[in-house]
Structures are given as structure tokens and as C-alpha cells.
Amino acid sequence: MSVPRIDRLSAVMALPLLASPALTAFGFRPNRIAPPQPRTWAEAIGWPLTGALLAGLVLLAVALLLLRRPGMRLLLLAGALAALVVLLGRGAVLLLEQAAPAARVSPGAGFWLAAGTLLLLLVDAFARMRPGPAARAALLACAVAGVAVLLGSGTLAGLSVAAEFRVRADAFHRATADHLVLAFGSFLAALVFGLPTGLAIQRHPGLRGPVLNLLTLIQTIPSIALFGILIVPLAWVAAHVPGAADAGIKGIGTAPALIALFLYSLLPIVANTVAGLDAVPRAVTEAARGMGMTEARRLWWIDLPLTLPVILAAARIVLVQNIGLATVGALIGSGGYGTFIFQGIGQTATDLILLGVIPTVALAFLTSSIMDLLIALSGGQPQ
């Protein structure tokens, strides 16, 4: 009789998975700023469903120990994760049914432990499939669709963050628009300005040191300080340049935030452009000239395609950085998800903070995943 080989990672991960129901599954608060009280799965969804959950977890752990095919594991884990989230939503609704209207329910440590473990195993299973760009794109699309269905179906409507969202739907949509404009607008401006700058200083080595040093210096200024520094000159411009104020240029608001993010974006873009161009082999450049390519041809046919993966890597850094930093802009009235975070901090309302943090993290994650895909595709013909 052969002993089936046991999957090692699963053996380790089975522990937190099976221990998770012992921890608090939910935090229950009589109102939005009260401290949370622990609630177990049994208290929320009753014993029959809790029994099913426990049995499910045990079966899952055993299946994971024995099942080695990554595709099967992926499907199993995705199903388990979906089921867990549905139970979470159900529990929140049931807990609220017995409580006053102001009461709030949020996920507790037990849920996070189980969900985190499942997510980790899922990522591992996916990595074991050695996915190409197409598979990664497909998984990303599935994940986005899954989250969209989850949010659209109202499964999680009972959770406290959803409650915060419902009273602020309009503000949330405005914040989304503002955040996108801040993060992507400053990135595009930096690209338009940074690429030619990179090209120029790569071809004129004398400029390289001063320009890169200046950009590095800007990068070291803390974001809040930079916002502050920009208030003075922009306020002056608004007051003294005719039409500037009408165009939205003010000491506070979107203009200084956009400019600050633009300045932060320059270093990665310029530095990577220069590094990418430097990495084009000399023989290749010389061959291009020797074949009779004009400067412009050489740029479009040779230099830019060979530098593209490095520029995309810079774009990824810049976008993730901007999405994060844009939250700070809320301090000077630029809008964006940061508005909720700072309001929430002011009111000590965790749910409101999360309403700002969750979409920021999701946006950053989504953007970096898409950029990773693009980088993989652009490097499809290795050098």
C-alpha cells in the first residue's frame, strides 16, 4: 500500500485554518464609534451552519493535504473563499437583525485568519501553475469579476464599511474620480515631461548628474512638507496671475497635490529611461546608425522598444506610489480617498477609515497587477 505524499505547505497552513473558528469571527458594536464586542460564528450564524463550516474546514484541510494538482487546488480554494465570504455576509445580517439600527458588524480576527490563509494558499496554487501572461490576465479578470459580483449582489451589505458607504455614496464616487485624476493625471504629466528629459540627459552626459540629483532631492522631501511648500507660491500665482484662480489654481486643493505628485513621479521615470537607454548595447546602436537609420528612426525602432520594459517598471512604481500618496493630498483639500481616512481618524471611526483605505489598496493592487502583465508582455522577446 502506498502512502500518499502530503503537501508540505498545506500541512503548515492547515493549523491556522482549523484554529480560526476558535477566534472571534465578528466584532459587534452598538454604534459606529463604540469599541467592538467579540462574537463567535455560532453566535452569529447558529449551530447548524457553524457545524457545516467546521466540517467544511476539516474536509478542505484534508483535501489540500492530498490534492497536488494546482488547477484543482485553485478551484477548491476559490470556492472555499467565496463560501467563507458569503457566510460572513450572512452572519452580519443575522447579527444586525437582533440589534438596534445604529449597530455595526465588522469581520473579526477569526475571519481574517481563515480568509488570509485561503488567499495565501490560492496564490501559491496559482504560482505552481507557472502561469503565462494570458493565465495571469484571466485570473485577474476573474478576481475583479468576483469582487464586482460580491459587491453588486449585496452579500456584504451588512458589514459596517458598507453602511458607511451607503450614507456617502455620492462622496465616494467623487473621491474616486478625484483620486484617479490625482494619481493618473500626475503620472501622465510626468511621462510627457520625463521621457524627453531622460532622452536628453542620456545623450548629454553633462546634464545627467545635476538633473538626477535635483530629482532625488525632491524625492526626499516628505509629502506633507512638499504640499506645504507649494501652497505659498501657488497662492501667490492665484492672487497675481489673471485667470489662474478661475482655472482652479489655488494654494490648496487639486493643483498643489497634482504638482507634488508630478514632482515625485519624475525621478523614477527619468532615472529608468536613462538606465534603459544606457543598457542598449553599443554595438546595436552603432549598427542602427551604420544601416542608415535617422535619429528619429533609431529612437522609435530601436531605443524605445528596448527601453520599454524598464520604462513600464518605472510606470508601475510611480502609479502605486501616486495612488498611495494621493491620500495625503486630502489634507490640503485635493479630495480623493484620503478624505475618508482623515475624517475617520478625526471621528475615531474605523469603518470610515477603512472606506478610504480599502479602495486605495485595491486600486494600487489592481494597477500594479496590470502593469506587471504589461511588463511581462513587453519583455516577451527576451534580450
Place this chain on the structure above:
Amino acid sequence: MIELQALTKTYGGRPVVDEVSARFARGTLTAIVGSSGSGKTTLLRMINRLVEPTSGRVLIDGQDAGRIPEVSLRQGIGYVIQGYGLFPHWTAARNIGVVPTLLGWPEARIAARVTELLQMLQLDPAEIAGRYPHQLSGGQAQRIGVARALAARPDVLLMDEPFGALDPLIRRQAQRDLAQIRRQLGTTIVLVTHDMNEALYLGDAIAVMRHGRFEQFDTPDRIIRAPATAFVADLVGETGRALRLLALHPVGSLSRAGEAEGEPVDVAASLSDALAEMIWTGRDRLPVTDAQGQRLGIVTREDILARGRE
């Protein structure tokens, strides 16, 4: 024809190419030999103006190269760069087709030309055309570099150490291939090399370069028989001169009527190869055949030795 007139390049006041004047006749292969840093690459690159001369001129078929627009000058001159310099993000076919593309050839014509060149260089188009440079062996990459330089049928071909990075066996083969295809092409070729044997084997004329000057610019025969300076004599080597001379001439030049036994020798083989064969097989005469195996006559040991003493 390429004519260099007092061609000079100085870097920081130091002449790297120093008032070189020479003529490379139409359809010939001139080999420029010299040690590292002697200015070979610089000289070559002044012909297609990748390096602008400090003074002096290059005339191509009587036209001052300095007055032809850079881009069209270079599109008309094939260039095999030291280290190949293939475009890493393009397939072999696209690499080869780059100058025709720049010249605006229709796509079908480019594709046909690429196939023709690959076949001429003994590469299988079906296998190689779609490969990227990193998927090619050194020998294959070298051939793609040559094919790219030849694609638009240039009148002038510049080759900078085209065989430098190949192992001896592949290098020999590549040299043989070049010797063969250049007869079909009628292109004026300037080839830079470190290797005197390569220069002697391929060159119609040899320029020995040192400190930016031509120490001697002569036929291979004269380079061996009458080295102009100690440096040239050193490059050719004191010993084995007679054998090197024999290596320059084909069996056909001494073929005569008669009968001989045993394995025949090809009419295009060199006299030194024929002599080696005689020593190895203990014969004093060999039958001579042409490429089709047709008997043409014989070659004798006395004749070969006499030629070596001339």
C-alpha cells in the same frame, strides 16, 4: 572604387588614423591587418562616416563621401559591425530586411530577398527566419550579420572582424563561404582583421596597419615575398614563408597532362594542400579533378617545389 586621400582622424590631438592614402579597386577584397588599437575600425568607420574625418577625404566611385547625405551614404554601404550588433527585439528576417525596409522596398520583395540571402549563407529559412538573435548560435548570428549587410545589394561592403568571435572550425567555414560568395557579388569589400592568415587567404590586397598608418599596402604575394618593414615581416612570420606562398595559389595553376594513381585533388585546392597530401600519402604526383569530379590532369611534386622557390 574607394579612394582614401590623406585620411586623418585625431582624438585629443593624437592621430589615430594618420594621413592614409590608398585605392581599393572595384570588386576587390582589401584586408586591413594590424594589432589592436592601430586604427583599423576608425579607418573603416570613416568610409561610411560613422566617424567624421579630421582631415582628408574618402571618394567612392569618384564621389566625395563627405558630400553625400549620411543616411543615404550608409544605406548604400553594407556594414558588418564588430560584435554583430543584431537588433535583439527583431527576428533574424527583420534584422536582415532592415536596409531594404529603410529604402522602402515592397514587403514581398524584402521577404524574397531575405530567403535568398539565408539560402546563400546556407541557413534554412524555415528554421532561422523567425528566430530572435538570442536563439541563434554564434556562427548563425555572424551569418545574419553578413546577410543584413548584403541585403540591399550594396556596391561597398565594410566588415569589421566578421569572424573574430567564431571557433576555428566555424571560422574556417565562414571564410570559405565568404571567398565563394564574393565572386558572385562583385562587391568592393574592405575587411578588418587581426589575423594575417585570414588576410592572406581572403585578400586581393592587404594593408598592414600600425600606429594609424599603412606600413605596407600590397598583394598577398608581395607581402610574403617582400615585407616592407620588420613589423610586416613579423606579422607574416619568418618561418614557413614558402608554404604560405604555396597556399596562395590553386592546384589549377600548375596542372599538366599526365597519369597519376590514387585519390585526386580538387583543382581549386591550394598548392600547399596538394603538397601536404603528397607527403601524407607518399606520392609524388596527384590526379587533378574539377568540382564535378572530371579528370583535368596531374600536379607533380617537382613543379610545386619549384614554385615555392621562385
